[in-house]
């Protein structure tokens with residue numbers, strides 16, 4: 001991706017990795033542009049980012065947050081005339097230009113100006129050149145991670161280019177064109193344009209199995225080049241014996257058909273460990289892969305350590321990550337709990353302790 005700028009997408013608390021942990025690490029790796037969904041997310045990035053690092057809001061910004069954004073040189077998407085007018089007015093009051101990215105509708109039917117609305121937009125931008133800096137022209141593809149959407153994505157790409165050219169003819173020249181997320185950048189390189197907005201891939205996950213297959217099918221070396229940066233760990237809180245014939249945890253989901261040793265771990269569904277992993281999940285303790293038995297509780301889960309030697313209170317428990325020779329990947333975890341990587345990661349609660357490493 002020579003010559004293509006990389007915007008690191010850190011919405012959803014950096015896909016659950018923690019904005020405060022992730023942003024400084026990404027900056028160390030040379031990232032100087034971050035994308036978020038909303039103004040409150042942008043505020044959190046602004047609290048810790050380096051002065052020159054740019055921030056872009058791709059979605060929600062309330063009318064009364066526009067002043068904050070302009071004052072702090074935070075860039076934001078414009079896909080509504082109201083928002084454009086508010087940006088112009090606020091910029092006039094502050095004497096600071098608004099840094100906007102014009103989002104256009106190309107076929108996803110989510111946010112973005114339709115082509116026919118653009119004449120008004122063009123007029124407003126041209127009339128207010130000192131108040132509006134057109135940092136970018138952008139759109140988003142409706143599912144570049146699946147071949148099922150191939151025709152639709154191709155059509156979107158064409159529509160985008162048509163709009164870009166018609167804007168050029170009207171004397172509007174955006175600084176950057178950007179359309180691609182992780183999947184589009186990998187599967188449709190022509191969509192990379194001047195900048196890509198990469199989320200899931202930078203955390204070490206493929207947008208879908210299809211994207212991965214597409215990538216390795218063109219390579220000699222079939223090993224996965226991505227490194228996950230997150231792990232999720234806890235500790236053994238208490239250990240006890242369970243007699244034959246007794247049930248473990250709520251209800252009758254798990255019956256000890258022989259004497260068992262169990263370890264109680266202070267991680268439950270309120271921390272993001274899904275209830276659907278009751279009697280299903282696996283965790284790592286002392287280098288062994290052990291079963292989660294009984295119901296996952298709000299704050300606790302129970303692991304079967306019957307055949308694991310020397311487990312002590314305080315021993316490390318890995319829910320996601322590696323220990324000894326074993327690894328539990330997020331995808332193994334999400335397949336069991338029927339969630340997308342995206343969903344599981346972004347739902348890890350903010351107060352859960354995180355360790356990320358690059």
Ligand SMILES: *Cc1c(COP(=O)(O)O)cnc(C)c1O
Nearest residue numbers: 009058140181182197198199200
């Ligand atoms: C989330 C998002 C991205 C990043 O998507 P990934 O699949 O995680 O790379 C890019 N652009 C927009 C508009 C988004 O909302």
